[in-house]
Amino acid sequence: MQQSLITIGMLAGGLGLFMLAVSMITDGLKSAAGHALRHLLGRWTRSPARGILTGLTITAIVQSSSAVTVATIGFVNAGLISMHKSLGIIYGSNIGTTMTGWLVAIIGFKINVEAFALPMIGAGMLLRLAGGESRRAHIGVALAGFGLFFIGIDVLKEAFDGLADTIDLASYDVQGIAGVLMYAGIGFLMTVLTQSSSAAIAITLTAATGGMMGLEAAAAMVVGTNVGTTSTAALAVIGATSNAKRVAAAHITFNLVTGAIALSSLPLLFWLVHHAEQSMGLEIVPAVTLAMFHTIFNILGVMIIFPFNRYLARFLDRRFVTQEEIEGRPRFLDKTVAVSPVLAVNALALELSRITTVVRRMALEALSSEFDPSVRIRRDYIVARKLSGEVAKFITHLERGMLTEEVSEQLTKVLRTDQHLLACADQALEIARLQADVKEVSDDKVNDGISHYRAEVANLLTMANPEQGDFSFSCCEAQLDEVQSAYDAIKADLLQAGAELRIPIPVMIDILEQNSRIRHMPRQMVKAMHHLSELSMITDVREIESEPESENGVEAVSLQEPPIEQK
Secondary structure (H helix, E strand, O other): OHHHHHHHHHHHHHHHHHHHHHHHHHHHHHHHHOOHHHHHHHHOOOOHHHHHHHHHHHHHHHOOHHHHHHHHHHHHHOOOOOHHHHHHHHHHHHHHOOHHHHHHHHHHOOOOHHHHHHHHHHHHHHHHHHHOOOHHHHHHHHHHHHHHHHHHHHHHHHHHHHHHHHOOHHHHOOOHHHHHHHHHHHHHHHHHHHOOHHHHHHHHHHHHHOOOOOHHHHHHHHHHHHHHOHHHHHHHOOOOOHHHHHHHHHHHHHHHHHHHHHHHOHHHHHHHHHHHHHHHOOOOOHHHHHHHHHHHHHHHHHHHHHHHHHHHHHHHHOOOOOHHHHHOOOOOOOHHHHOOHHHHHHHHHHHHHHHHHHHHHHHHHHHHOOOOOOHHHHHHHHHHHHHHHHHHHHHHOOOHHHOOHHHHHHHHHHHHHHHHHHHHHHHHHHHHHHHHHOOOOOOHHHHHHHHHHHHHHHHHHHHOOOOOOOOOHHHHHHHHHHHHHHHHHHHHHHHHHHHOOOOOHHHHHHHHHHHHHHHHHHHHHHHHHHHHHHHHHHHHHHHHHOHHHHHHOOOOOOOOOOOOOOO
């Protein structure tokens, strides 16, 4: 009984040392790399093939496919990497994670811990203590982690040697398909519980080397650990963007497909492993065989999935579609209008009108927000950004031969309108975000002034609707003067209230700053309406002059009134 408790304690301690080591290696190398990891993931993924190499290399270095997968999902979530390019990283990380098995098989069982691992820990911690917060200190943490890695393997090996002597595992052996599935489930469960496929693989390899299980059972557990890594990706995309969810779905799909293929073709894979070991002159021991098996079935998985990468990406594009993505798709920009300057500029004006509607809705809701930005404001912000990106993409794809000086001027107005609208959207999001920090005041005169000021801003934003038949740019300009007058009046009231200590000075400053942000919204909106009015007037005139062009089905924007000189 006492020996069993000691063995269980050694298993727990060895596993703990191993997981701590992997964590130190991952954190140390990630910190030492600094922006290099982001650079590698962001710049070295111009094609899926390069993405595979990048994912393989980084995972082999940091010893954590989960860390690379989560980092990739984070970059996709932030828009730094496209979903299509990230698939290569996911495939490569699965191959890179097999490096753990090779470290355990080739080095872990053959080193003298006292002569090799302990000096690594000492040197690593010396670098950590002497390095402060420099890159050298992080490298020291990673070096100490490698030392603990081998100590953990040594403790696990001794624990499994003792366990094999005290427990008769033959009575628990399950043969056939049921046994394969059972061991695969055990590997999956170990990875989910430890959140580390490296730890699960280390346990499997040491158990097989200690005679605890046969090669086929251990191979099934290795496949299970591979599938178990999908749990990390599934947890990482809770509340994430649609593209991030698609990346996680690709990761899950790849691991499930490769796992199913590996379990259904174990004899064939072992035949390949046997020939690979002989051709490479490797020692025929369970740990090496399992490491080779892990590598071969992941490489075969990539070879099988990669030719269908484009189809998988298209399939995923149709999944997890959000309302923002639907609204963020352009309605008027396509190849049929890109061949004609009149139609192209006209379509851009129509799309800008859509962006105006979304931004105006954001601004009006920001004025009424009392707490953090609502879900609606955040969604509208995403839609406005997506539509803006589509406008820019459409302009870059226009035929160079049609870009006369006159057309270039109109495209300049398009870009200026777009930038003013985005500036208004940025202000609306910031106003809503900071609204909770602005404390209410009890002074009736100040409150009435604030309400009047916001009402004037809301009136202008309501008027700035190019889709209304009675839209008038001159009325928008006149209303902007009313907004400025209301702003000046409430600013004077606030300063006086602060000087008379009717409201606290910090509260007065917060309200003044918030009012200043609010003032920027209608200004940016009026500037956008100025350029959009000019743009729409020209396209309207051209549409009359070239009526046959209207057969393409694109209507001209009519804003009713030519612009007047902007104040």
